[in-house]
Amino acid sequence: xxxxxxxxxxxxxxxxxxxxxxxxxxxxxxxxxxxxxxxxxxxxxxxxxxxxxxxxxxxxxxxxxxxxxxxxxxxxxxxxxxxxxxxxxxxxxxxxxxxxxxxxxxxxxxxxxxxxxxxxxxxxxxxxxxxxxxxxxxxxxxxxxxxxxxxxxxxxxxxxxxxxxxxxxxxxxxxxxxxxxxxxxxxxxxxxxxxxxxxxxxxxxxxxxxxxxxxxxxxxxxxxxxxxxxxxxxxxxxxxxxxxxxxxxxxxxxxxxxxxxxxxxxxxxxxxxxxxxxxxxxxxxxxxxxxxxxxxxxxxxxxxxxxxxxxxxxxxxxxxxxxxxxxxxxxxxxxxxxxxxxxxxxxxxxxxxxxxxxxxxxxxxxxxxxxxxxxxxxxxxxxxxxxxxxxxxxxxxxxxxxxxxxxxxxxxxxxxxxxx
Numbered sequence: 356x357x358x359x360x361x362x363x364x365x366x367x368x369x370x371x372x373x374x375x376x377x378x379x380x381x382x383x384x385x386x387x388x389x390x391x392x393x394x395x396x397x398x399x400x401x402x403x404x405x406x407x408x409x410x411x412x413x414x415x416x417x418x419x420x421x422x423x424x425x426x427x428x429x430x431x432x433x434x435x436x437x438x439x440x441x442x443x444x445x446x447x448x449x450x451x452x453x454x455x456x457x458x459x460x461x462x463x464x465x466x467x468x469x470x471x472x473x474x475x476x477x478x479x480x481x482x483x484x485x486x487x488x489x490x491x492x493x494x495x496x497x498x499x500x501x502x503x504x505x506x507x508x509x510x511x512x513x514x515x516x517x518x519x520x521x522x523x524x525x526x527x528x529x530x531x532x533x534x535x536x537x538x539x540x541x542x543x544x545x546x547x548x549x550x551x552x553x554x555x556x557x558x559x560x561x562x563x564x565x566x567x568x569x570x571x572x573x574x575x576x577x578x579x580x581x582x583x584x585x586x587x588x589x590x591x592x593x594x595x596x597x598x599x600x601x602x603x604x605x606x607x608x609x610x611x612x613x614x615x616x617x618x619x620x621x622x623x624x625x626x627x628x629x630x631x632x633x634x635x636x637x638x639x640x641x642x643x644x645x646x647x648x649x650x651x652x653x654x655x656x657x658x659x660x661x662x663x664x665x666x667x668x669x670x671x672x673x674x675x676x677x678x679x680x681x682x683x684x685x686x687x688x689x690x691x692x693x694x695x696x697x698x699x700x701x702x703x704x705x706x707x708x709x710x711x712x713x714x715x716x717x718x719x720x721x722x723x724x725x726x727x728x729x730x731x732x733x734x735x736x737x738x739x740x741x742x743x744x745x746x747x748x749x750x751x752x753x754x755x756x757x758x759x760x761x762x763x764x765x766x767x768x769x770x771x772x773x774x775x
Contacts, residue, residue, distance in 0.1 A: 421702050422623035428684040428696035429630055430615050433483050434607040436680070439476035439689045441600040447473045447554075448593050455586045458576040467558050471666060474551065476689065477502070478673025480603075482681045485636035485774065486629040489606035489614045497599035499550075500539055504660060506552045507545040508561055512585065515561060522548065523584050530587045532595050549592050552661070557589045559663040562656065566731065568665040628769050630699060631760065634678050638721075639757030640774045642674040647749045651742065656733040667732035671725040671748065679718050707766055714759045721756055724748040 450469040454462040484491050484498065491498040509520040522528050522538065539548040547553060560571025572579075576586050606614040618626065646667075650658040659667045680686045684698030704711035724747050728735055735741030764771045 419623040421705055422627055424697035425684060425699045425702050426619060426626040429681060430619060432680055432686045432694055435686050435688050435694055436476055436480050437603045437607055440480055441604050442689060443473040443476055444597050444600050448597055451589060451593050455590060458573050460573055463573055470554060470558055474666060475673060478670055479677035479680060481674055482633050482637055482677035484633055486632040489603055497602060500536060501550045501599050503540060503547045503550055504552050505545055505657060506547040506556060508556055510546045511548060511553060511556060523588050524581050530584055530591055532591055535591055549595050553592050555661060555663045562663050569663045627767055630681060631764060632772050634681060635757060635760040636772060636774050637674055637678060638760060639753045642671065643749050643752030647745060650736050651745050651749060654736050659732045665731040668728040668730045671728060675722045675725045679722060682718060703763055710762055717756045717759055721751045724751050
């Protein structure tokens with residue numbers, strides 16, 4: 356029996372509401388420019404104080420200064436990534452508008468391609484979650500409206516065996532942003548009404564194929580029952596997606612009184628805690644567990660992240676790329692511009708060079724294992740060879756990468772989060 360099976364925790368045997376990642380962005384322009392502070396300019400020294408030597412030989416003041424610089428670069432990476440997520444969502448909105456204006460196989464295919472492209476930068480932003488920042492603030496964070504998953508298709512539209520199911524086929528329900536926002540997750544975690552996966556379902560339909568994605572007919576938006584309401588629904592949820600991303604861009608923009616300013620004003624230890632929390636929870640609990648372990652255990656297509664489009668393999672790549680961007684303080688924007696500056700890899704290296712290097716190498720290994728997954732993911736979790744590839748990625752994320760991140764928490768005397 357593999358260590359993966361031995362260590363598998365029961366919590367991952369059931370699906371959880373959350374959602375999901377990314378890779379080389381399509382449509383990038385050539386042009387490069389190295390920037391130390393991203394769009395926010397050079398990092399500030401911030402918070403340096405006199406103190407005794409730490410475990411790595413550097414004074415506590417030097418360590419604080421390094422953390423502050425890495426936090427400045429982190430904020431620039433976050434801002435740039437959300438900016439790209441918004442830009443690609445606006446491109447998606449344009450293609451969806453073109454499709455709804457003139458429904459055809461060509462315009463539907465263009466909308467699908469735009470959705471796939473929009474996922475690439477957004478998935479990288481998932482490394483900025485799990486510490487109650489703007490994306491998942493318990494009071495008003497939009498994550499549940501943006502990327503909630505898994506989704507019960509019958510909550511939105513017709514499914515095989517029930518042609519009248521869903522909000523779309525209930526004329527008593529108004530299709531407005533306010534109404535759909537209120538209906539999202541109403542009565543159950545799988546009652547998802549908005550976000551990327553709602554749009555995905557509306558474009559692809561149910562995935563009833565073993566070797567391909569869903570095949571929603573164009574007639575659903577022309578001659579089928581409630582075609583007008585279906586088009587209205589697609590337009591409204593796309594507008595909501597853009598609106599939520601605009602809020603995140605504003606929260607992380609430089610030079611404003613916003614979350615970014617509040618984050619940078621925190622103590623070095625608190626900055627470190629938040630950043631590391633995003634990395635460790637996404638590595639082990641979320642990607643390695645909820646998204647991979649659950650699907651591996653159940654072998655159920657309904658437990659894959661992007662099941663309608665068969666884009667789940669890209670989700671895994673995107674999540675790991677986001678982790679790597681944060682750790683190394685780097686990001687390549689959709690226009691080809693490259694951000695680089697003081698990183699949390701350097702922060703860890705200053706205190707424990709061996710641990711810093713081992714974590715860097717492990718993240719790269721996880722990325723290579725994610726890239727080795729073969730679509731469609733719903734067949735990867737069933738075939739012998741595919742299950743070995745999925746198992747190897749789970750092993751890397753949950754039983755190698757997560758423990759290394761735990762070591763980093765201990766190194767900086769921070770409390771390890773317990774998302775379970």
